[in-house]
Amino acid sequence: xxxxxxxxxxxxxxxxxxxxxxxxxxxxxxxxxxxxxxxxxxxxxxxxxxxxxxxxxxxxxxxxxxxxxxxxxxxxxxxxxxxxxxxxxxxxxxxxxxxxxxxxxxxxxxxxxxxxxxxxxxxxxxxxxxxxxxxxxxxxxxxxxxxxxxxxxxxxxxxxxxxxxxxxxxxxxxxxxxxxxxxxxxxxxxxxxxxxxxxxxxxxxxxxxxxxxxxxxxxxxxxxxxxxxxxxxxxxxxxxxxxxxxxxxxxxxxxxxxxxxxxxxxxxxxxxxxxx
Numbered sequence: 001x002x003x004x005x006x007x008x009x010x011x012x013x014x015x016x017x018x019x020x021x022x023x024x025x026x027x028x029x030x031x032x033x034x035x036x037x038x039x040x041x042x043x044x045x046x047x048x049x050x051x052x053x054x055x056x057x058x059x060x061x062x063x064x065x066x067x068x069x070x071x072x073x074x075x076x077x078x079x080x081x082x083x084x085x086x087x088x089x090x091x092x093x094x095x096x097x098x099x100x101x102x103x104x105x106x107x108x109x110x111x112x113x114x115x116x117x118x119x120x121x122x123x124x125x126x127x128x129x130x131x132x133x134x135x136x137x138x139x140x141x142x143x144x145x146x147x148x149x150x151x152x153x154x155x156x157x158x159x160x161x162x163x164x165x166x167x168x169x170x171x172x173x174x175x176x177x178x179x180x181x182x183x184x185x186x187x188x189x190x191x192x193x194x195x196x197x198x199x200x201x202x203x204x205x206x207x208x209x210x211x212x213x214x215x216x217x218x219x220x221x222x223x224x225x226x227x228x229x230x231x232x233x234x235x236x237x238x239x240x241x242x243x244x245x246x247x248x249x250x251x252x253x254x255x256x257x258x259x260x261x262x263x264x265x266x267x268x269x270x271x272x273x274x275x276x
Contacts, residue, residue: 019046058123
C-alpha cells in the first residue's frame with residue numbers, strides 16, 4: 001500500500017493502474033462500516049484507492065472540527081490488506097490560498113440534514129467532486145447510513161456527467177442494532193444503551209409498514225412515539241420520503257426512505273431504513 005499527500009504524488013501513483021479503480025472517500029477514524037466499503041471495492045475493482053481527509057468545509061459553525069476523532073496510524077493498519085493507494089491530502093492541498101469555487105446541488109440538499117446543517121452539503125459535494133477529479137475512479141463507494149449524502153452525490157454525478165458508478169453499501173450495525181459511526185465513541189455507557197432507540201423506532205415503523213400501514217404520517221408517528229419514550233433522546237427530525245427525490249410523502253408508494261436525526265445527550269446520531 002502506497003501513501004501520498006500531494007496531488008502530484010497522487011497522479012504519479014495512480015498512473016500505472018490498469019483496469020478498474022474503486023475509490024472509498026473517508027474522513028478517517030475508521031470502523032467496520034468503512035471497512036465493508038473498502039472490502040466491497042476490493043472484490044469489485046482491480047485497484048482500490050482510499051482517501052482520508054477531515055473536510056473542514058462540511059462542518060457548521062456549531063460543529064467543532066478540532067474535536068473530530070482521528071487515529072491515522074490505526075486507520076492505515078486497518079486498510080492495508082485491501083488498499084493499493086491511500087491519499088491523505090492536507091487542507092492546503094484541497095483548498096489552496098484564494099480558493100473560491102464550489103459545487104452545490106440545490107433542491108435535494110434543503111430538507112433533512114441540509115435544514116439542520118446549513119452549508120454542510122455544499123462542502124460535501126465540493127470535496128467529493130475534487131476527489132473524483134483527482135483520483136479518476138470508475139466506481140465510488142458510499143454507505144447507506146448517510147442516505148441523503150448518497151442521494152445528493154448520485155444527483156451531482158449525473159448532473160456533472162462524471163463517468164463514475166456510485167455504489168451504495170448496506171449499513172453495518174452493532175449486535176444491538178446501533179448503526180456504526182465514528183460519533184459513537186462520544187456516548188457514555190447509559191447513552192450507548194439509549195442510542196438503540198433509533199434502530200428500535202425504525203424497526204417499529206418497518207413492522208407497521210409490512211403489516212399494511214402505508215400512511216406516511218402514521219409511520220412518522222410510530223417512530224416519534226418510540227423516541228419519545230427514551231429519556232436520553234431528543235429528536236431533531238423524522239422523515240418518510242421518496243428514496244430518490246427526498247420529498248416527504250403522504251402515502252408510501254415504491255422505494256421509500258425512513259430517516260431520522262436524534263441527539264443522545266450531546267451526540268447527534270442519524271439512521272435510516274429503506275422500504276422497498
